[in-house]
Amino acid sequence: xxxxxxxxxxxxxxxxxxxxxxxxxxxxxxxxxxxxxxxxxxxxxxxxxxxxxxxxxxxxxxxxxxxxxxxxxxxxxxxxxxxxxxxxxxxxxxxxxxxxxxxxxxxxxxxxx
Amino acid sequence: xxxxxxxxxxxxxxxxxxxxxxxxxxxxxxxxxxxxxxxxxxxxxxxxxxxxxxxxxxxxxxxxxxxxxxxxxxxxxxxxxxxxxxxxxxxxxxxxxxxxxxxxxxxxxxxxxxxxxxxxxxxxxxxxxxxxxxxxxxxxxxxxxxxxxxxxxxxxxxxxx
Numbered sequence: 001x002x003x004x005x006x007x008x009x010x011x012x013x014x015x016x017x018x019x020x021x022x023x024x025x026x027x028x029x030x031x032x033x034x035x036x037x038x039x040x041x042x043x044x045x046x047x048x049x050x051x052x053x054x055x056x057x058x059x060x061x062x063x064x065x066x067x068x069x070x071x072x073x074x075x076x077x078x079x080x081x082x083x084x085x086x087x088x089x090x091x092x093x094x095x096x097x098x099x100x101x102x103x104x105x106x107x108x109x110x111x112x113x
Numbered sequence: 114x115x116x117x118x119x120x121x122x123x124x125x126x127x128x129x130x131x132x133x134x135x136x137x138x139x140x141x142x143x144x145x146x147x148x149x150x151x152x153x154x155x156x157x158x159x160x161x162x163x164x165x166x167x168x169x170x171x172x173x174x175x176x177x178x179x180x181x182x183x184x185x186x187x188x189x190x191x192x193x194x195x196x197x198x199x200x201x202x203x204x205x206x207x208x209x210x211x212x213x214x215x216x217x218x219x220x221x222x223x224x225x226x227x228x229x230x231x232x233x234x235x236x237x238x239x240x241x242x243x244x245x246x247x248x249x250x251x252x253x254x255x256x257x258x259x260x261x262x263x264x265x266x267x268x269x270x271x272x273x274x
Contacts, residue, residue, distance in 0.1 A: 002145055024178045025141035054148065056174045057242055061235030068232050085167055092245060093238050094226040 014042040022059030043075025183212025214254040
């Protein structure tokens with residue numbers, strides 16, 4: 001598996017930490033993980049991409065799908081993405097206009113409190 | 114990695130320093146291997162900085178992702194060829210699949226990113242990313258397959274396209 005997940009409860013949020021590559025191999029895994037969490041009632045998600053080594057357009061698509069899924073359950077999804085190399089990919093796809101890219105979990109939760 | 118062939122060769126010819134060929138099963142699990150090989154090949158004598166190598170890895174990843182998807186949609190069980198030509202002034206990468214091709218003029222235009230409808234689309238950014246990241250990106254597609262050619266020029270040889 002190229003992508004690993006760690007769930008950390010931070011009431012009222014749930015933090016999902018990703019480690020590895022978020023590409024065509026990792027994207028279905030992210031979708032599955034988010035679907036499970038939302039189904040379990042965790043629809044306010046912090047997606048922590050700090051330890052993601054690589055993201056491409058398929059990975060970005062899975063992040064968009066995750067946002068849509070949380071919102072469809074009256075939740076929300078915020079991103080932690082402090083790495084410039086990843087921020088650049090969001091910017092090239094104009095998705096920095098959809099997602100605010102926070103420097104830390106605390107900043108992400110604080111901005112959306 | 115089992116199932117993938119990597120060939121390296123010195124090729125005689127004008128400005129050609131070497132060729133690396135990678136023949137991979139059309140499965141997402143092999144994307145990471147492709148990125149590693151392309152990144153390491155680009156790091157040899159190219160003078161490319163880390164950001165430009167990251168651009169190249171991303172562009173190639175997009176091309177190979179499209180190739181894997183194309184073959185899956187077409188039901189073609191064949192390998193995808195990734196060929197890196199390292200020359201004195203540029204690196205050229207060709208990604209070739211045996212899918213059924215697609216209509217280049219029919220590629221959909223995504224809604225504005227701030228429109229609510231934009232969130233309905235989880236794909237459709239790969240081609241534009243490739244074109245943006247590479248100094249040259251050409252796509253030849255037919256019913257027999259698609260060949261994507263990406264070129265990244267080295268420092269001091271940059272040209273606007």
